[in-house]
Amino acid sequence: MDDDRTGKIRQRAYEIFQREGGILGHHERHWQQAELEIDREAALPLTAGDALPETREIDSADVLTVEALAMRTGISGDEAQELLDRLGNDRAAIEQAARSLKAKRRS
DSSP, X not given: OHHHHHHHHHHHHHHXXXXXXXXXXXXXXXXXXXXXXXXXXXXXXOOGGGSSOTTSOOOTTOHHHHHHHHHHHTOOHHHHHHHHHHHTTOHHHHHHHHHHHHHHHHO
8 A cells, every 4th residue: 555655655656746847856855745645635535526626726836636537537647737727717517528539538
């Protein structure tokens, strides 16, 4: 289980590094941010219906929302960001599009 958590943190830290332009020298901050995000997500319900909270509009600049959408719906962070940029704050459309992307990958 610890290896799984470490792998998830490593992957998330790399995604953060890439998202910030691949600038070297911030690995400790990326790792710490990734740890916080992975642990926070592990404490949340994992149903598809919980992927997007009903009570808050999505801001595409909200990194935690982008990452949470990606992790909970099984799409990449880049795909999540693209959906948020393209669909704005239409929760139903974003959730449906994320599920469609994931389903296409399985096919």
